Amino acid sequence: MANLVEATTQQQFEDFLAKAGKCLTVVHFQAAWAPQCGQMNEVMAELAKEHAHTTFVKLEAEAVPEVSEKYEISSVPTFLFFKSGEKVDRLDGAHAPELTKKVQRLAVSEGPGGAAEGSGADLNQRLKKLINAAPCMLFMKGSPQEPRCGFSRQIVALLKEHNIQFSSFDILSDEEVRQGLKTYSNWPTYPQLYVNGELVGGLDIVKELAESGELENTCPKAVTLEHRLKTIINQSPVMLFMKGNKEAARCGFSRQILELLNGTGVDYDTFDILQDEEVRQGLKTYSNWPTYPQLYVKGELIGGLDIVKELKESGELVSVLKGES
Known part of the structure:
Protein backbone atom coordinates (compact mmCIF):
# COMPACT_ATOMS: atom_id res chain seq x y z
CA MET A 1 0.00 0.00 0.00
CA ASP A 122 -19.90 6.00 0.79
CA LEU A 123 -21.00 8.81 3.11
CA ASN A 124 -23.47 6.67 5.02
CA GLN A 125 -20.76 4.12 5.83
CA ARG A 126 -18.53 6.93 7.05
CA LEU A 127 -21.30 8.36 9.21
CA LYS A 128 -22.00 4.92 10.72
CA LYS A 129 -18.33 4.54 11.65
CA LEU A 130 -18.26 7.97 13.27
CA ILE A 131 -21.49 7.36 15.19
CA ASN A 132 -20.13 4.05 16.49
CA ALA A 133 -16.61 5.34 17.22
CA ALA A 134 -17.52 5.39 20.95
CA PRO A 135 -20.48 4.14 23.05
CA CYS A 136 -21.52 7.77 23.59
CA MET A 137 -20.81 10.14 20.65
CA LEU A 138 -21.59 13.85 20.60
CA PHE A 139 -21.64 15.72 17.30
CA MET A 140 -21.14 19.36 18.22
CA LYS A 141 -19.68 22.68 17.14
CA GLY A 142 -16.13 22.80 18.46
CA SER A 143 -14.72 20.49 21.11
CA PRO A 144 -15.62 19.77 24.77
CA GLN A 145 -12.67 21.97 25.74
CA GLU A 146 -13.72 24.79 23.38
CA PRO A 147 -17.41 24.64 22.37
CA ARG A 148 -18.18 26.94 19.44
CA CYS A 149 -21.87 27.64 20.20
CA GLY A 150 -24.10 28.05 23.25
CA PHE A 151 -26.09 24.87 22.66
CA SER A 152 -22.90 22.79 22.41
CA ARG A 153 -21.55 24.47 25.55
CA GLN A 154 -24.73 23.59 27.47
CA ILE A 155 -24.88 19.94 26.40
CA VAL A 156 -21.18 19.42 27.27
CA ALA A 157 -21.80 20.93 30.72
CA LEU A 158 -24.80 18.61 31.27
CA LEU A 159 -22.87 15.48 30.26
CA LYS A 160 -19.94 16.42 32.50
CA GLU A 161 -22.22 17.32 35.39
CA HIS A 162 -23.80 13.87 35.22
CA ASN A 163 -20.41 12.15 34.89
CA ILE A 164 -21.16 10.84 31.39
CA GLN A 165 -18.23 9.42 29.44
CA PHE A 166 -18.37 10.60 25.81
CA SER A 167 -16.34 11.26 22.68
CA SER A 168 -17.09 14.09 20.28
CA PHE A 169 -16.83 15.14 16.66
CA ASP A 170 -16.51 18.77 15.55
CA ILE A 171 -19.01 19.18 12.70
CA LEU A 172 -17.43 22.54 11.83
CA SER A 173 -14.33 20.63 10.69
CA ASP A 174 -16.21 18.58 8.07
CA GLU A 175 -18.99 20.07 5.94
CA GLU A 176 -19.81 16.69 4.39
CA VAL A 177 -20.49 15.16 7.81
CA ARG A 178 -22.28 18.30 8.98
CA GLN A 179 -24.82 18.20 6.13
CA GLY A 180 -24.96 14.42 5.70
CA LEU A 181 -25.74 13.65 9.33
CA LYS A 182 -28.83 15.88 9.24
CA THR A 183 -30.30 13.68 6.49
CA TYR A 184 -28.98 10.41 7.91
CA SER A 185 -30.51 11.02 11.35
CA ASN A 186 -33.49 13.09 10.13
CA TRP A 187 -32.50 15.66 12.75
CA PRO A 188 -31.87 19.15 11.34
CA THR A 189 -29.86 20.82 14.12
CA TYR A 190 -26.76 20.41 16.29
CA PRO A 191 -25.61 19.21 18.76
CA GLN A 192 -26.69 15.57 18.28
CA LEU A 193 -26.04 12.84 20.86
CA TYR A 194 -25.80 9.15 19.96
CA VAL A 195 -25.62 6.19 22.36
CA ASN A 196 -24.60 2.76 21.06
CA GLY A 197 -25.17 3.94 17.49
CA GLU A 198 -28.70 5.25 18.10
CA LEU A 199 -29.73 8.91 18.08
CA VAL A 200 -30.83 10.18 21.49
CA GLY A 201 -31.47 13.76 20.34
CA GLY A 202 -30.29 17.32 20.86
CA LEU A 203 -29.95 19.68 23.78
CA ASP A 204 -33.68 19.78 24.67
CA ILE A 205 -33.91 15.96 24.84
CA VAL A 206 -30.75 15.73 26.96
CA LYS A 207 -32.13 18.41 29.29
CA GLU A 208 -35.37 16.42 29.69
CA LEU A 209 -33.44 13.22 30.41
CA ALA A 210 -31.31 15.04 32.98
CA GLU A 211 -34.38 16.54 34.70
CA SER A 212 -36.19 13.17 34.80
CA GLY A 213 -33.12 11.38 36.18
CA GLU A 214 -32.90 9.10 33.11
CA LEU A 215 -29.70 10.52 31.62
CA GLU A 216 -27.39 8.32 33.70
CA ASN A 217 -29.30 5.21 32.62
CA THR A 218 -29.29 6.28 28.97
CA CYS A 219 -25.57 7.07 28.69
CA PRO A 220 -22.49 5.19 29.97
CA LYS A 221 -21.10 6.85 33.09
CA ALA A 222 -17.46 7.83 33.33
CA VAL A 223 -15.28 5.61 35.45
CA THR A 224 -13.45 7.55 38.17
CA LEU A 225 -9.69 7.16 38.33
CA GLU A 226 -9.91 5.64 41.82
CA HIS A 227 -12.41 3.01 40.62
CA ARG A 228 -10.21 2.29 37.60
CA LEU A 229 -7.10 1.86 39.77
CA LYS A 230 -8.94 -0.46 42.15
CA THR A 231 -10.15 -2.55 39.21
CA ILE A 232 -6.63 -2.90 37.76
CA ILE A 233 -5.06 -3.65 41.15
CA ASN A 234 -7.59 -6.45 41.70
CA GLN A 235 -7.30 -7.95 38.21
CA SER A 236 -5.07 -10.65 39.66
CA PRO A 237 -4.24 -11.80 43.23
CA VAL A 238 -0.67 -10.65 42.57
CA MET A 239 -0.32 -7.48 40.46
CA LEU A 240 2.96 -5.79 39.57
CA PHE A 241 2.97 -2.22 38.24
CA MET A 242 6.22 -1.78 36.35
CA LYS A 243 7.98 -0.21 33.38
CA GLY A 244 7.54 -2.70 30.57
CA ASN A 245 6.09 -6.19 30.94
CA LYS A 246 7.03 -9.77 31.85
CA GLU A 247 8.73 -10.30 28.50
CA ALA A 248 10.61 -6.99 28.37
CA ALA A 249 11.35 -4.84 31.42
CA ARG A 250 12.05 -1.20 30.55
CA CYS A 251 14.18 -0.32 33.61
CA GLY A 252 16.69 -2.03 35.91
CA PHE A 253 14.44 -2.00 38.99
CA SER A 254 11.61 -3.65 37.07
CA ARG A 255 14.02 -6.24 35.65
CA GLN A 256 15.28 -7.14 39.14
CA ILE A 257 11.81 -7.51 40.66
CA LEU A 258 10.74 -9.75 37.75
CA GLU A 259 13.70 -12.04 38.46
CA LEU A 260 12.71 -12.26 42.14
CA LEU A 261 9.06 -13.00 41.37
CA ASN A 262 9.89 -15.54 38.65
CA GLY A 263 12.02 -17.39 41.17
CA THR A 264 9.05 -18.00 43.48
CA GLY A 265 6.90 -19.97 41.03
CA VAL A 266 3.87 -17.91 42.10
CA ASP A 267 1.66 -16.67 39.24
CA TYR A 268 1.33 -12.90 38.81
CA ASP A 269 0.19 -10.30 36.29
CA THR A 270 1.82 -7.02 35.28
CA PHE A 271 0.69 -3.57 34.18
CA ASP A 272 2.98 -1.37 32.08
CA ILE A 273 2.75 2.12 33.59
CA LEU A 274 4.61 3.55 30.55
CA GLN A 275 1.49 2.81 28.50
CA ASP A 276 -0.89 4.85 30.64
CA GLU A 277 0.13 8.23 32.08
CA GLU A 278 -3.13 8.55 34.05
CA VAL A 279 -2.43 5.31 35.93
CA ARG A 280 1.26 6.10 36.26
CA GLN A 281 0.61 9.40 38.06
CA GLY A 282 -2.64 8.44 39.80
CA LEU A 283 -1.29 5.30 41.45
CA LYS A 284 1.49 7.27 43.16
CA THR A 285 -1.16 9.32 44.98
CA TYR A 286 -3.58 6.43 45.50
CA SER A 287 -0.93 4.23 47.14
CA ASN A 288 1.12 7.07 48.66
CA TRP A 289 4.16 5.39 47.10
CA PRO A 290 6.14 7.68 44.75
CA THR A 291 8.20 5.19 42.72
CA TYR A 292 7.92 2.10 40.52
CA PRO A 293 7.76 -0.88 40.48
CA GLN A 294 4.87 -1.40 42.92
CA LEU A 295 3.67 -4.85 43.99
CA TYR A 296 0.13 -5.58 45.21
CA VAL A 297 -1.23 -8.80 46.73
CA LYS A 298 -5.00 -9.24 47.02
CA GLY A 299 -5.49 -5.51 46.46
CA GLU A 300 -3.00 -4.42 49.14
CA LEU A 301 0.31 -2.67 48.48
CA ILE A 302 3.36 -4.71 49.47
CA GLY A 303 5.96 -2.22 48.27
CA GLY A 304 8.73 -1.81 45.73
CA LEU A 305 11.97 -3.58 44.88
CA ASP A 306 13.65 -3.01 48.27
CA ILE A 307 10.70 -4.49 50.19
CA VAL A 308 10.54 -7.51 47.86
CA LYS A 309 14.31 -8.03 48.30
CA GLU A 310 13.90 -7.98 52.10
CA LEU A 311 11.04 -10.49 51.92
CA LYS A 312 13.16 -12.75 49.71
CA GLU A 313 16.12 -12.58 52.12
CA SER A 314 13.91 -13.31 55.13
CA GLY A 315 12.26 -16.26 53.38
CA GLU A 316 8.81 -14.65 53.58
CA LEU A 317 8.28 -13.73 49.92
CA VAL A 318 6.40 -16.85 48.80
CA SER A 319 4.02 -16.79 51.76
CA VAL A 320 3.35 -13.05 51.25
CA LEU A 321 2.63 -13.59 47.54
CA LYS A 322 0.21 -16.38 48.43
CA GLY A 323 -1.52 -14.09 50.91
CA GLU A 324 -0.60 -16.29 53.85
CA SER A 325 1.14 -13.58 55.84
Whole structure:
Protein backbone atom coordinates (compact mmCIF):
# COMPACT_ATOMS: atom_id res chain seq x y z
CA MET A 1 0.00 0.00 0.00
CA ALA A 2 1.68 3.16 -1.26
CA ASN A 3 0.48 5.41 1.58
CA LEU A 4 1.44 2.96 4.38
CA VAL A 5 5.23 3.15 4.80
CA GLU A 6 8.00 2.60 7.33
CA ALA A 7 10.75 5.06 8.32
CA THR A 8 13.96 3.55 9.68
CA THR A 9 16.05 6.75 9.77
CA GLN A 10 15.54 10.41 10.64
CA GLN A 11 16.13 11.33 6.97
CA GLN A 12 13.39 8.95 5.79
CA PHE A 13 11.02 10.39 8.37
CA GLU A 14 11.73 13.95 7.20
CA ASP A 15 11.41 12.92 3.54
CA PHE A 16 7.95 11.43 4.13
CA LEU A 17 6.81 14.66 5.82
CA ALA A 18 8.19 16.74 2.94
CA LYS A 19 6.55 14.60 0.24
CA ALA A 20 3.16 14.77 1.97
CA GLY A 21 3.09 18.56 1.79
CA LYS A 22 -0.21 19.94 3.05
CA CYS A 23 -1.80 16.49 3.22
CA LEU A 24 -2.02 14.68 6.54
CA THR A 25 0.82 12.43 7.73
CA VAL A 26 0.20 10.06 10.65
CA VAL A 27 3.35 8.71 12.36
CA HIS A 28 3.06 5.65 14.61
CA PHE A 29 5.92 5.49 17.13
CA GLN A 30 5.96 1.76 17.86
CA ALA A 31 8.02 -1.07 19.36
CA ALA A 32 8.23 -4.65 18.13
CA TRP A 33 7.85 -5.98 21.70
CA ALA A 34 4.52 -4.22 22.33
CA PRO A 35 1.44 -6.21 21.20
CA GLN A 36 -0.68 -3.03 21.29
CA CYS A 37 1.47 -1.63 18.48
CA GLY A 38 0.71 -4.61 16.26
CA GLN A 39 -3.01 -4.13 16.89
CA MET A 40 -2.82 -0.42 16.08
CA ASN A 41 -0.89 -1.17 12.87
CA GLU A 42 -3.91 -3.21 11.74
CA VAL A 43 -6.13 -0.20 12.44
CA MET A 44 -3.72 2.02 10.47
CA ALA A 45 -3.82 -0.38 7.52
CA GLU A 46 -7.61 -0.09 7.39
CA LEU A 47 -7.46 3.70 7.68
CA ALA A 48 -4.87 3.81 4.88
CA LYS A 49 -7.37 2.12 2.55
CA GLU A 50 -9.99 4.78 3.34
CA HIS A 51 -7.72 7.84 3.21
CA ALA A 52 -5.73 7.62 -0.02
CA HIS A 53 -4.16 11.07 0.34
CA THR A 54 -3.00 10.52 3.92
CA THR A 55 0.47 9.05 4.54
CA PHE A 56 0.73 6.55 7.41
CA VAL A 57 4.28 6.05 8.71
CA LYS A 58 5.48 3.31 11.08
CA LEU A 59 8.61 4.21 13.05
CA GLU A 60 10.46 2.08 15.65
CA ALA A 61 10.73 4.56 18.52
CA GLU A 62 13.95 3.12 19.98
CA ALA A 63 15.63 2.70 16.57
CA VAL A 64 15.34 6.40 15.70
CA PRO A 65 15.99 8.03 19.10
CA GLU A 66 16.70 11.50 17.71
CA VAL A 67 13.13 11.73 16.36
CA SER A 68 11.59 10.20 19.51
CA GLU A 69 13.49 12.63 21.74
CA LYS A 70 12.59 15.63 19.61
CA TYR A 71 8.87 14.90 19.96
CA GLU A 72 9.09 13.69 23.60
CA ILE A 73 7.94 10.12 22.93
CA SER A 74 8.00 8.38 26.32
CA SER A 75 5.77 5.37 25.59
CA VAL A 76 4.40 3.29 22.72
CA PRO A 77 2.15 3.33 20.86
CA THR A 78 2.14 7.11 20.31
CA PHE A 79 0.74 8.82 17.20
CA LEU A 80 1.76 12.23 15.89
CA PHE A 81 -0.18 14.04 13.17
CA PHE A 82 1.60 16.39 10.74
CA LYS A 83 0.55 18.86 8.05
CA SER A 84 3.02 20.93 6.02
CA GLY A 85 5.80 19.43 8.13
CA GLU A 86 4.30 20.79 11.38
CA LYS A 87 2.84 18.71 14.21
CA VAL A 88 -0.88 19.45 14.53
CA ASP A 89 -2.05 16.77 16.99
CA ARG A 90 -0.97 13.86 19.17
CA LEU A 91 -2.48 10.65 20.55
CA ASP A 92 -0.85 8.60 23.32
CA GLY A 93 -1.87 4.97 23.75
CA ALA A 94 -3.77 2.27 21.86
CA HIS A 95 -7.11 4.00 21.31
CA ALA A 96 -8.50 2.83 17.96
CA PRO A 97 -11.73 4.93 18.05
CA GLU A 98 -9.79 8.07 18.96
CA LEU A 99 -7.21 7.44 16.21
CA THR A 100 -10.00 6.93 13.68
CA LYS A 101 -11.73 10.10 14.82
CA LYS A 102 -8.58 12.22 14.63
CA VAL A 103 -7.69 10.93 11.15
CA GLN A 104 -11.21 11.58 9.89
CA ARG A 105 -11.18 15.08 11.35
CA LEU A 106 -7.72 16.04 10.14
CA ALA A 107 -7.89 14.39 6.70
CA VAL A 108 -10.76 16.54 5.47
CA SER A 109 -8.44 19.02 3.75
CA GLU A 110 -8.13 18.80 0.00
CA GLY A 111 -5.90 16.18 -1.56
CA PRO A 112 -3.32 16.92 -4.28
CA GLY A 113 -5.91 16.90 -7.04
CA GLY A 114 -8.06 19.50 -5.31
CA ALA A 115 -10.96 17.17 -4.48
CA ALA A 116 -11.98 16.78 -0.87
CA GLU A 117 -10.56 13.58 0.54
CA GLY A 118 -13.14 10.84 0.96
CA SER A 119 -15.55 12.46 -1.55
CA GLY A 120 -15.83 9.17 -3.42
CA ALA A 121 -16.48 7.14 -0.28
CA ASP A 122 -19.90 6.00 0.79
CA LEU A 123 -21.00 8.81 3.11
CA ASN A 124 -23.47 6.67 5.02
CA GLN A 125 -20.76 4.12 5.83
CA ARG A 126 -18.53 6.93 7.05
CA LEU A 127 -21.30 8.36 9.21
CA LYS A 128 -22.00 4.92 10.72
CA LYS A 129 -18.33 4.54 11.65
CA LEU A 130 -18.26 7.97 13.27
CA ILE A 131 -21.49 7.36 15.19
CA ASN A 132 -20.13 4.05 16.49
CA ALA A 133 -16.61 5.34 17.22
CA ALA A 134 -17.52 5.39 20.95
CA PRO A 135 -20.48 4.14 23.05
CA CYS A 136 -21.52 7.77 23.59
CA MET A 137 -20.81 10.14 20.65
CA LEU A 138 -21.59 13.85 20.60
CA PHE A 139 -21.64 15.72 17.30
CA MET A 140 -21.14 19.36 18.22
CA LYS A 141 -19.68 22.68 17.14
CA GLY A 142 -16.13 22.80 18.46
CA SER A 143 -14.72 20.49 21.11
CA PRO A 144 -15.62 19.77 24.77
CA GLN A 145 -12.67 21.97 25.74
CA GLU A 146 -13.72 24.79 23.38
CA PRO A 147 -17.41 24.64 22.37
CA ARG A 148 -18.18 26.94 19.44
CA CYS A 149 -21.87 27.64 20.20
CA GLY A 150 -24.10 28.05 23.25
CA PHE A 151 -26.09 24.87 22.66
CA SER A 152 -22.90 22.79 22.41
CA ARG A 153 -21.55 24.47 25.55
CA GLN A 154 -24.73 23.59 27.47
CA ILE A 155 -24.88 19.94 26.40
CA VAL A 156 -21.18 19.42 27.27
CA ALA A 157 -21.80 20.93 30.72
CA LEU A 158 -24.80 18.61 31.27
CA LEU A 159 -22.87 15.48 30.26
CA LYS A 160 -19.94 16.42 32.50
CA GLU A 161 -22.22 17.32 35.39
CA HIS A 162 -23.80 13.87 35.22
CA ASN A 163 -20.41 12.15 34.89
CA ILE A 164 -21.16 10.84 31.39
CA GLN A 165 -18.23 9.42 29.44
CA PHE A 166 -18.37 10.60 25.81
CA SER A 167 -16.34 11.26 22.68
CA SER A 168 -17.09 14.09 20.28
CA PHE A 169 -16.83 15.14 16.66
CA ASP A 170 -16.51 18.77 15.55
CA ILE A 171 -19.01 19.18 12.70
CA LEU A 172 -17.43 22.54 11.83
CA SER A 173 -14.33 20.63 10.69
CA ASP A 174 -16.21 18.58 8.07
CA GLU A 175 -18.99 20.07 5.94
CA GLU A 176 -19.81 16.69 4.39
CA VAL A 177 -20.49 15.16 7.81
CA ARG A 178 -22.28 18.30 8.98
CA GLN A 179 -24.82 18.20 6.13
CA GLY A 180 -24.96 14.42 5.70
CA LEU A 181 -25.74 13.65 9.33
CA LYS A 182 -28.83 15.88 9.24
CA THR A 183 -30.30 13.68 6.49
CA TYR A 184 -28.98 10.41 7.91
CA SER A 185 -30.51 11.02 11.35
CA ASN A 186 -33.49 13.09 10.13
CA TRP A 187 -32.50 15.66 12.75
CA PRO A 188 -31.87 19.15 11.34
CA THR A 189 -29.86 20.82 14.12
CA TYR A 190 -26.76 20.41 16.29
CA PRO A 191 -25.61 19.21 18.76
CA GLN A 192 -26.69 15.57 18.28
CA LEU A 193 -26.04 12.84 20.86
CA TYR A 194 -25.80 9.15 19.96
CA VAL A 195 -25.62 6.19 22.36
CA ASN A 196 -24.60 2.76 21.06
CA GLY A 197 -25.17 3.94 17.49
CA GLU A 198 -28.70 5.25 18.10
CA LEU A 199 -29.73 8.91 18.08
CA VAL A 200 -30.83 10.18 21.49
CA GLY A 201 -31.47 13.76 20.34
CA GLY A 202 -30.29 17.32 20.86
CA LEU A 203 -29.95 19.68 23.78
CA ASP A 204 -33.68 19.78 24.67
CA ILE A 205 -33.91 15.96 24.84
CA VAL A 206 -30.75 15.73 26.96
CA LYS A 207 -32.13 18.41 29.29
CA GLU A 208 -35.37 16.42 29.69
CA LEU A 209 -33.44 13.22 30.41
CA ALA A 210 -31.31 15.04 32.98
CA GLU A 211 -34.38 16.54 34.70
CA SER A 212 -36.19 13.17 34.80
CA GLY A 213 -33.12 11.38 36.18
CA GLU A 214 -32.90 9.10 33.11
CA LEU A 215 -29.70 10.52 31.62
CA GLU A 216 -27.39 8.32 33.70
CA ASN A 217 -29.30 5.21 32.62
CA THR A 218 -29.29 6.28 28.97
CA CYS A 219 -25.57 7.07 28.69
CA PRO A 220 -22.49 5.19 29.97
CA LYS A 221 -21.10 6.85 33.09
CA ALA A 222 -17.46 7.83 33.33
CA VAL A 223 -15.28 5.61 35.45
CA THR A 224 -13.45 7.55 38.17
CA LEU A 225 -9.69 7.16 38.33
CA GLU A 226 -9.91 5.64 41.82
CA HIS A 227 -12.41 3.01 40.62
CA ARG A 228 -10.21 2.29 37.60
CA LEU A 229 -7.10 1.86 39.77
CA LYS A 230 -8.94 -0.46 42.15
CA THR A 231 -10.15 -2.55 39.21
CA ILE A 232 -6.63 -2.90 37.76
CA ILE A 233 -5.06 -3.65 41.15
CA ASN A 234 -7.59 -6.45 41.70
CA GLN A 235 -7.30 -7.95 38.21
CA SER A 236 -5.07 -10.65 39.66
CA PRO A 237 -4.24 -11.80 43.23
CA VAL A 238 -0.67 -10.65 42.57
CA MET A 239 -0.32 -7.48 40.46
CA LEU A 240 2.96 -5.79 39.57
CA PHE A 241 2.97 -2.22 38.24
CA MET A 242 6.22 -1.78 36.35
CA LYS A 243 7.98 -0.21 33.38
CA GLY A 244 7.54 -2.70 30.57
CA ASN A 245 6.09 -6.19 30.94
CA LYS A 246 7.03 -9.77 31.85
CA GLU A 247 8.73 -10.30 28.50
CA ALA A 248 10.61 -6.99 28.37
CA ALA A 249 11.35 -4.84 31.42
CA ARG A 250 12.05 -1.20 30.55
CA CYS A 251 14.18 -0.32 33.61
CA GLY A 252 16.69 -2.03 35.91
CA PHE A 253 14.44 -2.00 38.99
CA SER A 254 11.61 -3.65 37.07
CA ARG A 255 14.02 -6.24 35.65
CA GLN A 256 15.28 -7.14 39.14
CA ILE A 257 11.81 -7.51 40.66
CA LEU A 258 10.74 -9.75 37.75
CA GLU A 259 13.70 -12.04 38.46
CA LEU A 260 12.71 -12.26 42.14
CA LEU A 261 9.06 -13.00 41.37
CA ASN A 262 9.89 -15.54 38.65
CA GLY A 263 12.02 -17.39 41.17
CA THR A 264 9.05 -18.00 43.48
CA GLY A 265 6.90 -19.97 41.03
CA VAL A 266 3.87 -17.91 42.10
CA ASP A 267 1.66 -16.67 39.24
CA TYR A 268 1.33 -12.90 38.81
CA ASP A 269 0.19 -10.30 36.29
CA THR A 270 1.82 -7.02 35.28
CA PHE A 271 0.69 -3.57 34.18
CA ASP A 272 2.98 -1.37 32.08
CA ILE A 273 2.75 2.12 33.59
CA LEU A 274 4.61 3.55 30.55
CA GLN A 275 1.49 2.81 28.50
CA ASP A 276 -0.89 4.85 30.64
CA GLU A 277 0.13 8.23 32.08
CA GLU A 278 -3.13 8.55 34.05
CA VAL A 279 -2.43 5.31 35.93
CA ARG A 280 1.26 6.10 36.26
CA GLN A 281 0.61 9.40 38.06
CA GLY A 282 -2.64 8.44 39.80
CA LEU A 283 -1.29 5.30 41.45
CA LYS A 284 1.49 7.27 43.16
CA THR A 285 -1.16 9.32 44.98
CA TYR A 286 -3.58 6.43 45.50
CA SER A 287 -0.93 4.23 47.14
CA ASN A 288 1.12 7.07 48.66
CA TRP A 289 4.16 5.39 47.10
CA PRO A 290 6.14 7.68 44.75
CA THR A 291 8.20 5.19 42.72
CA TYR A 292 7.92 2.10 40.52
CA PRO A 293 7.76 -0.88 40.48
CA GLN A 294 4.87 -1.40 42.92
CA LEU A 295 3.67 -4.85 43.99
CA TYR A 296 0.13 -5.58 45.21
CA VAL A 297 -1.23 -8.80 46.73
CA LYS A 298 -5.00 -9.24 47.02
CA GLY A 299 -5.49 -5.51 46.46
CA GLU A 300 -3.00 -4.42 49.14
CA LEU A 301 0.31 -2.67 48.48
CA ILE A 302 3.36 -4.71 49.47
CA GLY A 303 5.96 -2.22 48.27
CA GLY A 304 8.73 -1.81 45.73
CA LEU A 305 11.97 -3.58 44.88
CA ASP A 306 13.65 -3.01 48.27
CA ILE A 307 10.70 -4.49 50.19
CA VAL A 308 10.54 -7.51 47.86
CA LYS A 309 14.31 -8.03 48.30
CA GLU A 310 13.90 -7.98 52.10
CA LEU A 311 11.04 -10.49 51.92
CA LYS A 312 13.16 -12.75 49.71
CA GLU A 313 16.12 -12.58 52.12
CA SER A 314 13.91 -13.31 55.13
CA GLY A 315 12.26 -16.26 53.38
CA GLU A 316 8.81 -14.65 53.58
CA LEU A 317 8.28 -13.73 49.92
CA VAL A 318 6.40 -16.85 48.80
CA SER A 319 4.02 -16.79 51.76
CA VAL A 320 3.35 -13.05 51.25
CA LEU A 321 2.63 -13.59 47.54
CA LYS A 322 0.21 -16.38 48.43
CA GLY A 323 -1.52 -14.09 50.91
CA GLU A 324 -0.60 -16.29 53.85
CA SER A 325 1.14 -13.58 55.84
